[in-house]
Amino acid sequence: MKNLKIVNTENLNTGKQLPVMEEFYSLQGEGFHTGSAAYFLRVGGCDVGCNFCDVKESWNADIHPLVSVDEVVMRIVEQKSPCVVVTGGEPCLYNLEYLCQQLHQNNISVHLETSGSEKLSGKFDWICFSPKKGTLIQQEFYEQANELKVIIENENDFAWAEENAKKMNKKALLFLQPEWSKFDTITSVIVDYILKNPKWKISLQSHKYMKIP
Secondary structure (H helix, E strand, C coil): CCCCCCCCHHHHHCCCEEEEEEEEEEECCCCCCCCCEEEEEEECCCCCCCCCCCCHHHCCHHHCCEEEHHHHHHHHHHHCCCEEEEECCCHHHCCCHHHHHHHHHCCCEEEEEECCCCCCCCCCCEEEECCCCCCCCCHHHHHHCCEEEEEECCCCHHHHHHHHHCCCCCCCEEEEEECHHHHHHHHHHHHHHHHHCCCEEECCCHHHHHCCC
16 A cells, blocks of 8 residues: 555544545546546545556545544535545545445435445445556446546556456546646547547546636
């Protein structure tokens, strides 16, 4: 596991506490729900450690305090957010059943962003699945994810995207997203690829253009 240090596991097992890196209310910047208001809950801890990750500070769970899920839910309810995006790091390292239960009881939609490296935990209204090379991926995400989002750094990544697309359930939406640091060189390549393979759509990190969290 990449820089993954978890302490006080008894508090994590119930799912009533999570190592929260940050939480904020903003707009979803990527994928199918781009432009929609959402409360983001980013947990610390990652067992993948992508070279292009733009939140590497999320990798080490040990540096992020354990936070009461009840308190987090209270803040979300006060914000009147219609949706919560649970992201990381890798959220499925933890028991997310209690979090999802409490949010659903408050009529809040719950979305998950995951690499699929760990077994699914919790009941979600939308799952964005972004598999990474060299990672053991749980089969259930191919069966249950609503959207497949593959990050494209170079032309070799298209083969990886197609390999994963073949395994996806028929209802899943397929997105290709340019890796941010390669945006200027790879975006036109992605556009050309989608024109030839229109089952795919492009996902852009619009929040970075808008300079919002």
